[in-house]
Amino acid sequence: MDSIRELLAREQAGGEVTVRGWLRTARHAKKMSFLEVNDGSCLSGLQLVADSTCDGWEGVVRDLSTGCAIEAVGQLVDSPGQGQRYEVHAQRVELVGGVDDDYPLQKKRHSFEFLRTIAHLRSRTNTLGAVLRVRDEAARAIHDFFYQEGFIQLHAPVITLSDAEGAGEMFRVSSLDPADCPRTEAGTTDWSADFFGAPTYLTVSGQLEAEIAALSHRRVYTFGPTFRAENSNTSRHLAEFWMVEPEVAFCELNGLAALAEEFLKSVFGRVRDRCEEDLAFFNQRIDDQVLSTLSHVIEEPFGRITYAEAVQILQESGQEFDFPVEWGVDLQSEHERFLTEEYFGRPLIVTDYPRGIKAFYMYLNDDGRTVGAMDVLVPRIGEIIGGSQREHRLDVLRDRLAEQSLPEEHYWWYLDLRRYGSVPHAGFGLGFERLVQFMTGMTNIRDVIPFPRVPGNAGF
């Protein structure tokens, strides 16, 4: 049995083929029926043409409608009609699974909001089908890029003891019965009686574990689900999302920025090459900037400025911003978008942020006021990558922990890494769904992951 993708890619027509899939439309005329079958292997469907000589004409073909699962055998021929190169003259059509007449997917366009309520069926639509293929290709491209660059993949734990960077609410993991859990003498929950003997949470980042592996295997990455219990209701946030986190030993900030740029160019190039049809669809139906934006990322060098330069550009821009800009405050969405969309018009790497607005583990620069942090900003999405050179000097790291009132005992093993063969190292995090959003032009992040988890909704 061939996939429709393979059949449509054939050099020439001819021969008997078997097709299995789901009907997008069934157009019935008096003497013949046209059945458009899709099997998810590509955006295009395959047109089956059946007439009264077809086995199954009465009792099957004439009763088919949108959504039916079928299997058909016939001859692959050049299509005389417009809109497709080949079609199949069906000799036999079997109904594998019929549909009740309340099948919710129509031939007409649905809103993405409605499709989210039928997440079990929406992957059969053009747009979500294309998203799943692009997402798959991007994931493979990421693994292949790191493989070729000599990285090994680290499987970071999903259940962790403590917060990676003191940022973000975490989901608690517990096997205790909330209605009847053991209490301490003070009356609070006795977590020492819980499954792990301590409070545990779903991970918010694999970074700290990746640092461990980088300090033995030099170039490593993680690619897995991460979790944030933030009450974020936006088109760019999920409670469960997939994050890519490379970590490189013997590497400083410049090397990391170069890696980030090379990484994005490679992954985007691969998806452009292999998802041509899907990307053309997104460009036509979702956002007509998709293809030109991809080319920008692949072909043009990224802009590179320091935070201080960014502040100066913003202050001298003459733009009215809702939030004023001055050295020491974090850049707002509107600032990031102005820089990458209007001022540079291409992806942009901003480095060396004030120490006060960044995490404790970031490398303290010689000026004493900035850290070796790096954000990659892209048009329409804003920050897509955040990373930094890590603080590898034990004494400085201890000062930074104390500065942010973080208890050393929670980070005992993280500090150990600085005591035993510490080396300069750096890494970044990439939100995988935001990458897919950027590549497809989809405006809502809930539509680039098959089963989105957001506040108040974990259905399907």
Add this chain to the structure above:
RNA sequence: UCCCCGGUAGCUCAGCUGGUAGAGCAGGCGGCUGUUAACCGCCUUGUCGUAGGUUCAAGUCCUACCCGGGGAGCCA
């Protein structure tokens, strides 16, 4: 969490200054054509988000809540 906008048929929406609900699509039946989100005719479908309130009368006005969308914050 905050600010705006919205919730009317299975879907997408219309419904003016309050007067008792409608179009396209989907679905059913019939017709027709190498058709392309096919087309033509007929038919079916509603606690007008929920709960209160104002009024002779509420889809329409008021209040609260729920849900959805856009933006912001947090961030990836």
